[in-house]
Amino acid sequence: MEKLLVLTHVDEFGAALTAASLEAVAAGVEFASALGATLAIGIVGAHTAANNDAAANSVAGAASQILTVSGEAFAQARYASDAAACEALCRAAQATLVFAPASSRFARVVPGVAYRLSGFADTHITALAKSATQSATLEATRWFYRQRVEAVVRRDTRPWFLLLEAGTREPWVPTASAGYVQAEAVPVALPPLRTNVTGISAPRQDEQTIRPEAKILFVAGAGWTKKQADGQVHGVEAEKLILGFLHSTDASLGSSKSLVDQSGESQEVLKFMTHLNQIGQTGATPRHAKGLSTCCHGEEPHVVGWRFINERRAINLDANCGWTRGKADVVYIADAFKVMAKVNALLSEQK
Numbered sequence: 001m002e003k004l005l006v007l008t009h010v011d012e013f014g015a016a017l018t019a020a021s022l023e024a025v026a027a028g029v030e031f032a033s034a035l036g037a038t039l040a041i042g043i044v045g046a047h048t049a050a051n052n053d054a055a056a057n058s059v060a061g062a063a064s065q066i067l068t069v070s071g072e073a074f075a076q077a078r079y080a081s082d083a084a085a086c087e088a089l090c091r092a093a094q095a096t097l098v099f100a101p102a103s104s105r106f107a108r109v110v111p112g113v114a115y116r117l118s119g120f121a122d123t124h125i126t127a128l129a130k131s132a133t134q135s136a137t138l139e140a141t142r143w144f145y146r147q148r149v150e151a152v153v154r155r156d157t158r159p160w161f162l163l164l165e166a167g168t169r170e171p172w173v174p175t176a177s178a179g180y181v182q183a184e185a186v187p188v189a190l191p192p193l194r195t196n197v198t199g200i201s202a203p204r205q206d207e208q209t210i211r212p213e214a215k216i217l218f219v220a221g222a223g224w225t226k227k228q229a230d231g232q233v234h235g236v237e238a239e240k241l242i243l244g245f246l247h248s249t250d251a252s253l254g255s256s257k258s259l260v261d262q263s264g265e266s267q268e269v270l271k272f273m274t275h276l277n278q279i280g281q282t283g284a285t286p287r288h289a290k291g292l293s294t295c296c297h298g299e300e301p302h303v304v305g306w307r308f309i310n311e312r313r314a315i316n317l318d319a320n321c322g323w324t325r326g327k328a329d330v331v332y333i334a335d336a337f338k339v340m341a342k343v344n345a346l347l348s349e350q351k
């Protein structure tokens with residue numbers, strides 16, 4: 001019989017499990033039942049040992065065994081301490097299958113932990129299923145070659161570690177009557193720690209334009225910085241319209257390659273845009289419920305990055321652009337400057 005362990009960690013405030021951890025818990029509950037496996041949940045964080053701890057209680061009722069690793073050393077993400085914690089949890093649970101969120105904290109330690117336990121790690125898992133042909137066998141799905149090839153993987157090696165992509169399933173929701181859990185504290189033999197995180201340097205929240213949790217992806221293409229009908233470039237107006245929309249909707253900002261490449265060519269640029277915003281074959285493939293493309297031609301190397309955007313709309317002056325050729329659900333053949341000015345006015349009326 002498989003022994004399934006879900007590895008989780010607390011968020012930056014230390015009290016609650018991350019959303020991606022709760023998604024992994026939901027996957028654990030579903031597949032422990034489907035495979036007839038036992039289920040344990042392992043929690044890594046500074047204060048997860050106490051029985052009335054919020055992180056442990058948030059998964060009450062999900063698994064028969066809750067294991068915690070706690071202490072100041074685990075308050076911060078650090079390879080040496082996190083790898084030791086995950087290894088100790090896997091050994092305590094005698095896990096044969098391990099699900100973990102593909103967070104930056106776990107993605108970098110899980111392959112090393114798999115090596116220590118002579119197991120195997122698969123990353124970027126987007127779906128799980130019970131095999132239709134082999135009983136009690138798990139199958140994992142992931143994409144290769146920039147989301148162009150989809151593979152279904154089965155493995156005999158144990159323990160088998162699966163890093164689950166965030167946003168691929170609904171998170172575990174605690175049952176109202178679940179109450180407190182009796183968590184078991186797992187001791188960890190820490191190696192000498194050479195790294196200490198003294199602070200985090202990050203842009204202010206309202207300067208941060210890449211928002212993986214946003215419902216809407218707003219894409220700006222090179223058209224925003226091209227000469228318009230009056231023969232002039234309207235860069236300042238473009239910035240105002242795009243930032244206005246982002247501020248009203250908390251949408252995430254994406255870009256075409258042409259627009260982010262312009263900064264290297266000394267052309268008119270949008271100052272808040274970097275290569276990290278680029279969507280596409282050589283950019284990101286984000287997951288959002290809806291996407292709105294503006295002033296972007298919708299060429300295949302760009303649109304391949306929209307694979308996981310459920311509902312797609314585009315605004316383009318050109319009725320022959322790529323979006324009109326079956327790549328968007330709705331295309332507005334219109335001037336994006338005028339449309340976005342109107343949209344922003346309607347949004348500010350609503351506020």
Ligand SMILES: Cc1cc2nc3c(=O)[nH]c(=O)nc-3n(C[C@H](O)[C@H](O)[C@H](O)COP(=O)(O)OP(=O)(O)OC[C@H]3O[C@@H](n4cnc5c(N)ncnc54)[C@H](O)[C@@H]3O)c2cc1C
Binds near residue numbers: 259279301321334335
């Ligand atoms: C190997 C390779 C990899 C690539 N990888 C990527 C990638 O990862 N991501 C990516 O984006 N591209 C990628 N590209 C480039 C891609 O093929 C396109 O060149 C690029 O996406 C074009 O960007 P764009 O649509 O913003 O610019 P343009 O092609 O210049 O299109 C601008 C659009 O704006 C419209 N427009 C102008 N003014 C307005 C207005 N007022 N209102 C409405 N519409 C307006 C125009 O009609 C036009 O359609 C790659 C190319 C190659 C060869």
